[in-house]
Amino acid sequence: MAQVQYAIGIDDVRAAAQRLAGVAHHTPVARVHALDERAGAQLFLKCENLQRVGAFKFRGAYNALAQLSDEERARGVLAFSSGNHAQGVALAARLLGIAATIVMPTDAPASKLAATRGYGAKVVLYDRYEVNREDVARKVQGETGATLIPPYDDPRIMAGQGTAALELLEEVPDLDVLFVPVGGGGLLSGCTVAATALRPGIRVYGVETEAGNDWWQSWQRNERVEIGVPKTIADGMQTTSPGRLTFPLVRALAAGIVLVSEDEVRQAMRLLLERGKLLAEPSGATSLAAALFRKAEIAGKKVGIVISGGNVDMERLATLIA
């Protein structure tokens, strides 16, 4: 059998973990009995909502920036992001002494805009229903010579995000199933590599909302499908197509893609808050929703859940839980 080469392997994830040691938080794995009862399984919640910047995105961003040459660092970095990637790049850049410009949509949550500026990054806004964000980014790049840090389709980003699953599997080595939220696929691809390397036979599922089912469609057709910008409460999942590098890896090594409804996401957020006292953003709670509403065979099993982020405006949260 021929050896297929994917964008990253477990060695890349391990190397990323070395770079992140002492910089990223080794986030806790939470156990909430009330959620176990509802799911009919033992859930191990990897709390990336407690990661620096409130989401896993810091892992990949720092792993990418830490590998830039001195010359590249001097020219600065550039990112386009609807939120958490922006904050991840902004904080990583500050820690490494690199200038950062972030291109953000005008309708990004106010908390994410403020936090990104708070980390010292320059923010450039654009209307994402009118303009292509890559075009905006390329324009800024042409002016400054800054290095573009892609949100997911980059081996350094993928490997960095995979360290979340590496930590989880090191702490709970006998997981049967792992649910991971999927937007562009950086987190899912990295976690799939790490989990399947440490635990051959583990079933890794990507989770997205029904409204933004580009991964689910792509999985069925076995090729990358493009959809319109989805209208979903999961604002971290508004990508329109799986990544060029992330998709083939996930399609080969993961067990599948499952879909959750907007209401299931809302219920998962609410239960996590009410019973677990932990705040997840909608995208970050999709994985928990998949377990609570049993979107795969999990009865009696040990199930890893990546709670990928916790950045929600309080006004918005109030309407989501009311």
Next chain:
Amino acid sequence: MAQVQYAIGIDDVRAAAQRLAGVAHHTPVARVHALDERAGAQLFLKCENLQRVGAFKFRGAYNALAQLSDEERARGVLAFSSGNHAQGVALAARLLGIAATIVMPTDAPASKLAATRGYGAKVVLYDRYEVNREDVARKVQGETGATLIPPYDDPRIMAGQGTAALELLEEVPDLDVLFVPVGGGGLLSGCTVAATALRPGIRVYGVETEAGNDWWQSWQRNERVEIGVPKTIADGMQTTSPGRLTFPLVRALAAGIVLVSEDEVRQAMRLLLERGKLLAEPSGATSLAAALFRKAEIAGKKVGIVISGGNVDMERLATLIA
């Protein structure tokens, strides 16, 4: 100098810790940089909102019930409580195979009523503006012969609650200040004993809301003052007087009582949720409010904060953060 004898000493807290090992959660100590910046100090948040039943109350309840004789266990236990003590006793009783009856006010939060029943306890309701809860409890007690488990004024309860500070000081031995929410004083007295034993010179402050300032008044007059049932968002702090056993201990060993406003509590809850992704109930966030609004000398210091509980109805939370 004569040795003054208080209701409990550090040995009682250590013995309680032995009983609780493997039963209560050893709760995490959270660090949230954004809160440090606001407080101008290093804050170490002891997350008792992540304790079993969502509050520190499980510690004292289990410590008390575990010391009952076989005969006492056979007759069952009884508690009166506005909420978290009820859940603590109910769960401890279930774990030890003891029947529990809980006397609760009719206006207790719905989530606390449901949770108490969910742990298998029998709930008896009474109107706390009309009837004295001790009378109701004594009536039930006369019928069943059950042992009354007081909410705070009991050495076993005080020692159990003190294990929260014992764990915190073992993990962060060089704290300068400790803020502890105070209702009846079970948590404050136990934590004061533990903290001052492990760290002589530490300044321990009890925190209550301005609306329910019975401890603050009692501290000033150096005697226990009785106030009317306070109307405050901190529903875990609706006691009307310090405890007979808890007050003298706290008055002798703690550094003082500080007051926070209703709005300061709301802001602390909101910031903890927004920046720390952790849910505290209003009473549980008073200690954080004391630090954020610098109610004592904390500039540049290492400050322990007991986040005492996280049980809030979601509907109520929505109005608190909106």
